[in-house]
Amino acid sequence: MVRYIIRRLLGALAVLFIVSLVTFGLFMVVPVMTGASPAYLYAGKNPSPELIANIEHGLGLDKPIPEQFYMYMKGIVAGRTDLTDGTADGSRPCPAPCFGYSFRYQSPVWDIIKDRFPVTLSITVGAAIIWLSLGIGVGVLSALRRGGFADRASMVFILLFLSLPSYLFAILLLYVFVYGLKWLPPTQYVPLTESPVKWFQALILAWITIGFGSAALYARLTRANMLETMSEDYIRTAVAKGLPRKTVVRKHAMRAALTPILTIAGLDIAFLLGGAIFVEKVFSLPGLGLLFVEAIGKQDLPVIMGLTIVSSLFIVVANIIVDVLYSAVDPRVRLS
């Protein structure tokens, strides 16, 4: 088990290395090759050639590309002290993990990400609670009452939210609850530690948007898995043993039916942790998704790169966690 996890972690590092290499290639090398040095982005209008040269030197852009990449990788592990804004006393220290320095925000990239992450984490946790409890609850119930009223009602729910585009739903929520009924103040994110109520008010619509949309998907998946499991031979055996229906459903059917759903949930959550771009934009929540949008607008390459690597980190780690959990639940799965 420990050896398995170590091997998977090494594999994850390799994946992250490749991701870094590719993003580095895309964002740092291509502009140089096309002749538009990233230094222009930082230099204001009509810069003098010396200024550009200074900035390039300060960012290390005048070094050979492999060396630049080496410095970048090393910076993630050990931090960097070599970055400057091109002037003599313009040193920009960037402690580990250093994903570069953003001149747009005048801050190391990692600090910006750290600053924004709690917002995205709040969105993700709340949304996941809604979609897992609602999706699994509705799915199990409609499978057990197959063909009955509850099943039909949940089918309507599922169809509605699967076909309703989430941007429409989000804007609808915004207009009804914020501008129409005025039940919620116009959104302004406040950290949980500052005011739980305001935090909740700022996030609830985002949770509902993501939560209901995903819940529909999960309900459909849960229903299908539950129906399939309930027709398995081992469920018939459980009934034939004389077990109460409650035990048959909870202990025998749900455990088997929900295991694959939780693995999917793990990956979905990891994906969401990388930033819920659209929802953050609509509800003005300054999380990683909004940061990404801003960074693209400002052509802030170090931030874009940092975000790309961090979101792939989430996905790679979630993959490992999900596989280990799966093997803990299903004894047929051998980790090797």
Added chain:
Amino acid sequence: MTQTIDSSASLPSAPPTSFLEVRDLHVTFPTDDGMVRSVDGLSFKVERGKTMGIVGESGSGKSVTSQAILGLHNSTRAQVSGQIWLDGEELVGKSSEEIRPLRGNKMAMIFQDPLSSLHPFYTIGDQIVEAYRVHNKVSKDVAKKRAIEMLDRVGIPNAAKRVDDYPHQFSGGMRQRVMIAMALVCDPQLLIADEPTTALDVTVQAQILDLMRDLQKEFNSAIILITHDLGVVAEIADDVTVMYGGRAVEQGSVRDVFYSPQMPYTWGLLASMPRLDRDRKGRLDPIPGNPPSLINLPNGCVFSPRCVYRDRVGAACVTDRPDLTPVSDTHRVRCHIPAEQSQRIWLNELNPNL
């Protein structure tokens, strides 16, 4: 599961003297294509200490019958009528919750495919302990001792250790032993074994059958053994019911059915029975044609489209349903061929060639 079909109204309602008596059992599944009459008027009796073999081709209604006895049919998707008397108690009118205390306790079942019939996520020990504790108020430790004892009893080597293994860690034959141990853990008085040996090779098959026979002696239980293998029936059953298209077409003692069968379908089954003393070439002589559709049963005798003796009787075979008619105290046959004539056909034309 209520008694709705008229024919059951005319049945005697007095409890029978037999330990298990099934009277005019009907199981019908309403489907989009029509009513699937999987079991259509089946009756039989089993005493304690005796074994009833139910044989018939795939789809003849064997499993549906056994599941009806345990009340496993979903009441919204299956219509069950008739009477099932177990030890003086009628089961067809009972709700699932009323039958539940009997399941796994007074009557237990061994299913066809032991791998898919055991839960993949729980150890076999957990599954047997669960089966025991649902009917017996004992601690987990006591139940686990019982589980180990049962595993040992059915011939699992090193039972105290293997009790913590998962189903996929056992071979097919061992898994079937686990199923048997689980079915017997509450000392059931009725054991239904639905093709318990089909998936196993011949040696293991023989071991499992021996085991069931020994356990029957020990616990004096009634056994219903479902199979499409007449050889197995000849070996361990006392009585036989031959099923075709959801009904009994021949019923009697093993002697009756094997030594003086009187019905063309039974003849076909006997002819297709592999025997070690027969030479390999002419060994299998399968019945031509396919089992009937249970939605649109043929007019007349249900077997008539496939029966090569139809011509000897004439029109009756395709116009009149034959009844299950007694030919002796123990032997009943559903066929229009008169008894003496079918005896002659068996003795003169068929038996010598088998």
